[in-house]
Amino acid sequence: MRLAATGMLILMAGLFLLSGRYLDLHPSWGYLHAFAEAAMVGGLADWFAVTALFRRPLGLPIPHTAIIPENKDRIADTMAQFLRENFLTPAVVARRMSGMNIADALGKFLSDPSTGSGSRIRAGAGDLFVEILESLDPDRLGGQVSSGLKTQLEKIDVAPLLGRMASVAIADGRHTPLMESLIRWSGLVLEDNEDLVREMIHQRANGIVRWTGLDERLATSVLDGLYKILAEVLVDPDHPLRDKVQEGLEDLADKLQHDPETQQRVERLKLELLANPALGEWWQGVWERIRGGLIDMVQGKDMAFSGLGGSLNDLGIALRQDQRLQYQVNRFARRTAVGVATRYGDQIVQLVSETVRRWDARTLTDRIEGAVGRDLQFIRINGTLVGGLVGVTIHFLSQWLW
Incomplete structure (x- = not known):
């Protein structure tokens, strides 16, 4: 040109x-x-x-x-x-x-048969590991582990431990990400239920307010105010609401360590949870899945981690x-x-x-x-x-x- x-x-x-x-x-x-x-x-x-x-x-x-x-x-x-x-x-x-x-693009990728294949384990140590796992009695071993965990947990005073952990976390500021996650979650819940909030305000407004349309403006103002408060609390580390929440957490941590009534409630809850047969059944199922998964992973000489590949394929299909x-x-x-x-x-x-x-x-x-x-x-x-x-x-x- x-x-x-x-x-x-x-x-x-x-x-x-x-x-x-x-x-x-x-x-x-x-x-x-x-x-x-x-x-x-x-x-x-x-x-x-x-x-x-x-x-x-x-x-x-x-x-x-x-x-x-x-x-x-x-x-x-x-x-x-x-x-x-x-x-x-x-x-x-x-x-x-x-x-x-x-999501659809990710689903197509994961559901591709070539995506689910993983690396292969073909070492003698893998065979030895399988033999050890298969020689163990799953019910007996799972029961022993469950009984041992239950015995040890019964000896532990959970409440003071939780209180000290909470105090250290608060002192180090490690509770802040959790607090911010809760604030974001609150915003998402509010966003997903805006129509419900508007309907509640509309139902509670009197006839004149509904006739003039002020109920809709009132609902919008309430929602905007809530979003504004959540946003301010999220971006301002010195917001008063943050201080209130932190004071509540500090009070809970203190009660867990020094309040006998709170400690007794936590102890009762712990014992009820440990005595629940569902907990033993849950652990038995978890152990058997871990054991079976390890055996299948090591024995899968032609397609190791096939379970993972199948899971990825199922996830891909679900995404699509x-x-x-x-x-x-x-x-x-x-x-x-x-x-x-x-x-x-x-x-x-x-x-x-x-x-x-x-x-x-x-x-x-x-x-x-x-x-x-x-x-x-x-x-x-x-x-x-x-x-x-x-x-x-x-x-x-x-x-x-x-």
């Missing part, structure tokens, strides 16, 4: 010289001469403008030329800011993610067929992406900015020119043609007006 634009400029120069020799022969030569002259001016002007973007025309140190190389760092910052404001905002990410069915599960997975992915954009958006755009800054001026110029250079050469061609048409128009008006 650069050759085409330059060739057109040379063609106009040739027509200008040719038509200049025959101006006296016929008036039409004057129109051709005017067209060629104005086309050269337009082509040269656009050549200068296009060239000045990427380099200095003819190597001359003309001010305000080589714009891209001279402003490389500013362009990098502008590109990064543009990316941050137009692509990495939560609203844009959420809108783009809403049209993607990530269960619309509710798809909705949950896609919503989780969308909110995760929004969280990443919100939390790490600045680091992402900083990476873009620093990458462009590290490019040398020639690399940046070549990449931008390679992307838009073809269209810029069309500007030169159009400038040549438009300039010629303007020249013909001016020549026509000058012939008829003067």
Whole structure:
């Protein structure tokens, strides 16, 4: 395209010289001469403008030329800011993610037969491990383990232990992620039950309020207020509600360690749980599944971890067929992406900015020119043609007006 634009400029120069020799022969030569002259001016002007973007025309140190190389760092910052404001905002990410069915794509991947195959265990130690597991009496061993665990747990004062663990966790701030998870969960529950909240407010509003439509505004205000409180508690580590919750946790931890009544309630609950036959049956089932799973894993010489592969395949099928599960997975992915954009958006755009800054001026110029250079050469061609048409128009008006 650069050759085409330059060739057109040379063609106009040739027509200008040719038509200049025959101006006296016929008036039409004057129109051709005017067209060629104005086309050269337009082509040269656009050549200068296009060239000045990427380099200095003819190597001359003309001010305000080589714009891209001279402003490389500013362009990098502008590109990064543009990316941050137009692509990495939560609203844009959420809108783009809403049209993607990530769960279905994941389901197709997991349900692929080649995905479930794992590595193979073919060592003599594996055979020995299988023989040991098969030689054990599952009922007897499971019962012994269950009885031993029950005996040891009965000797442990659970309440003070839980209290000390809670106190240490609170002192180290390790309760904060749990608290934030509960706040996020509360927001999700509120979001999923907005219609129920609105209906409750609507039912409790009197007739005049419903007639004027204020009940809907009241419901919206209540929901907005609740969302605002949850958001403030989530982002403000010094929020008063956080302090109240922490005070409650500290009081519970203190009671677990020093309040005999609370300790007795916890002890009774522990003993009732240990005495429940369902707990022994549950442990027996867990042990047998662990034992059977280990045996199957090691014995699967031709397809080790086939159980895992089958589970992945089942999960993939469920992801493809269960619309509710798809909705949950896609919503989780969308909110995760929004969280990443919100939390790490600045680091992402900083990476873009620093990458462009590290490019040398020639690399940046070549990449931008390679992307838009073809269209810029069309500007030169159009400038040549438009300039010629303007020249013909001016020549026509000058012939008829003067």
